[in-house]
Amino acid sequence: MIFKKQPGFDAIVGSMTPDGDGFNVDILPAWKQGRTAYGGLTSGLALAACQKSVSDLPPLRSANINFIGPVDDRATFTATVLRKGRNVTTVKVVATTDKGTAADIVFTFGVTRKSDLTVDYPIIDAPKPQDCKRFTPKIAEPIVPKFFLRFETKLIDGARPMSGADRGYIRAWSRHSDVNSREGIASLMTLSDVLPPAALPMFKKMGPVSSVNFLLNFLVDAPKTTDGWWQVETSLSAAQNGYSSQVMRIYNYDGELVCEGMQMVAIFI
Template structure:
């Protein structure tokens, strides 16, 4: 199933979705996909005109492939402009992912501060591609195209604090309007920025993830390359703290991310 087909499946039946093994990431399903599916299930309970402002996720345990997954969303509070929701993703009776979401309508405000500029890197066609290699790269990377333009690839003994480049979906039957669900996949497609520091392969994964969306969302399609950059703020004792952002092809900020990652190396 493609990304778009899985989004449609969770809209139809959020109580019993099965993620195929093709979306695997080691022993778990791709976290960006799980986050996107959770977002779709939450969005169904939000009034129109309240776009998502932020999501806070905790990956409690690995989401297995080929096992029914239930997305249970609850409205915590609905104010005049903001809706607060909580979601539990449950598999085999166990909570595997927790999400808190804030959805809010625009307000009149005297405050307007321009975002910091996007980094300047080579165009996507000049950057090094991370190819999908069966048994080498995570299974889900067959559905996402990444081109490295900042820092090094995982396990290359590159000590840079920054990592990133261009990213977009691939394998879709036809282009789709880029939504927040797609952005979750694009941001989480990248490996933890600490992995290039290692000399040899070792597991690493997200523990917690907070992502904020710049609204209104840019009018983009799944064919557009988006620019991602992550920066390690601190890493020690098997944990890394990483700030990141995603920009449109023309340099407009579209998402801000922060992750605590675990690394076993």
């Protein structure tokens, strides 16, 4: 498909151009989800703009992402330091288009400290990526959101959307298709929202959904993995009144939990 030939995340970050206090970037069709940019791309570009604007940041600890309006063909990302303390630096990034504010994101960076407390959330054993089936069969590629083809994703457990499953759960391996886009925290941020909403496997018909917000907490200083592969899972916690809440976790290839998050999704089905 023609979309597979379009630039990966690394190239898009490289194309960001300064504009006053912010950075302009064109959103390519291959990175769209309906009429807006894929939410992970918006989040990743916001972090890239933050990194370009603010020097000497400690490791990223948390990202609080609010999706406000569509990020269409062109957007500007502007970073503002809210506070730079001895241990924690807080930076706000606003994404705007010609229609107004599209996303409001707060990143929290914090220095590493020694602690007597270490608690992990153990991973469930999984087959290697090469032993798992493609999440999207070839025949289904024309109907999945365009951005999804920017990633290689393999199903480990759970169910695909619209399969009428008895629970909302998806667990998969995923990595950027573009080899040059597999390194760095902004790359991981972009991949973090790759899976469909956890509620979708429970439906038997298609319909629109839209991310409302996204909270991610990073648990290691500099997340790394092997060959770009991350194990991503999303689990439905509750759903009613047209909204769902889900818990999300990302592990590296060796099974280390690198970040944990929660997301609200608006459901129009």
